[in-house]
Amino acid sequence: MAKVVVIGANGFIGSHLVDSLASAGHTVTAFDRFSSRSPTFTPQGVNLLQGEFLSRADLEEAVRGQDHVFHFLSTTTPATAEADPTLDIRTNVAQTVELLEACVSAGTQHVFFASTGGAIYGPQDKAEYAETDRALPISPYGIGKLTIEHYLHYFQKTHGLSSTALRISNPYGTRQKPNKKQGLIPIALRQIALGRPVVRLGSGSMVRDYVYVEDLVRMITPLVGQATEHNLYNLGSGAGHSVSEIIESLRRVTDTDFEVRELPTPPTFVDRVVLNTARYRAEFGTTPLTALDDGVRLTYEEIREDTNA
Template identity: 50%
Template sequence: MTRSLVIGGNGFIGSHLADKLTSMGRDVTVFDRFSHGIQNYNSRNVRQRVGDFLNVDDLRNAVKGQDEVFHFLSVTTPATAHSDPLLDIRVNTGQSVELFSACASAGVGMLYFASTGGAIYGENSAPKVSEHNPTSPKSPYAISKLSLEHYLEYFRLTRDLDYRIFRISNPYGPRQNPIKPQGLIPIVLRQILEGNPIQKFGDGSMIRDYIYVSDLVDMISTTLNVPSNHRVYNVGSGVGKSINEVLATVRQVTGSDLSIEYRPSPPTYVRRVVLDTTRFHSDFGAFQAISLDEGVARTWQSIRESAKAR
């Protein structure tokens, strides 16, 4: 049985990934702080390893005996990294390198890394960006992700640590923390539920590629134990939606009139990012993602149920 460690496995994507890996028959361990005593994943057959990503000894102990490690934790968000780039370097870049080193020393067979497809390419005139497009990150968050991609190649060349990188678009869905300043869809839905105005940055024409979290982990799971000639993959829906289109969908799903407060777009915002997932589908097969309407409806239902449970 494959022993799988999910770093950040109690978080948004990590908890869904832990559930998926367990359903595939893997021996799953979740590494997280569990700071609020809440378990976000549903699977019972999961080992909890309480630890701090900023503690090197915790990382070294966690990776021992693991066949594969999924690095799906980020201590900062794009907003906090923008506010304090040095903090992002210390706690994300530095500690991730510590994790890579620990994995190499422990003989981990494969490391899977959650990078960013929504920001790593920067401004690009192409209708869709592929892995062949140049990377030109504008934000500290994306700069850190690209740096870590290069560090993974360094550890492969020098210490035989194999890896696969997922450049993920804009994931959304249940378990995403709407309190954090990241994720347009859950933030907007939470504001509607609480009767608060929605902050809209710019004129609403900014386009992103949104992928529902269950589709995301299903796509990732299809790559496991499948050999390929590539180590970097775009993972997204391949469909671009503007902020205005997302808000129209939210309005339709919730049946709510939106009270909007307009804000200027931050200087690090990229106008358009839609991922070309041709490489992924060529190597791992076709995948049909659910529509934005359906994904928003499921997310809205989950947020309302969570609010009632409090």
């Protein structure tokens, strides 16, 4: 078992990852601001460390004595990075470099970075994307993630800091914050719970690879302490669903005939992104996946409860 710290531990994926790592028997430190809400993960046996990602001193404290560092915090979303690309550079990219420097000084064994599989490949008109395909992002969010991946390579070459980039598809599920305006499923479910119209970008033909968050963290946890063949993995369901198919799932689950309002598709959105996960499955096997309607139902139950609270 290892000593691990999750940077962004109270976030959507991070909180589920804390639970999964702790359940696997690892000694987990949860680093986050914890400013707006109490821990959403199960805190029993987890070391809570409150701090600011933008503070070098706080990062140094977070990684001190840790075997593995999970960098699952982002200061921007695709929308906020689009609105101000320099914000992504000044905060996400620059501060990740400081985090990597802190890891080198602390003697960290391995860094796991939550990259993006949804934005990093760009528009290449492929049925699916493998890790060997070129990364050609056209959005500031994707460009920032790819830049950090390059810095991982740099620190591995110059300082021997071992790392793994995880190109995650489109995760959804419980503990996702609809008010952050990231993620079609939680945003739409919140609108439905409030009796408001659901916004659809474009005609509904856009295809994404949706993966339920608990399935995702079950894919990540076995990587700890393993000698892997690669330093880059696609993580997703390996299947694509169009926006129209997602909306039909929302109708089935909520049993609601909600209104759909169409808005233009942003120019940096890619029409189709489905991830090839054969590299991961060849090393770690197949992870049982939650059916779309089941995952949507679990997500809706939480959102409806929060809305009615």
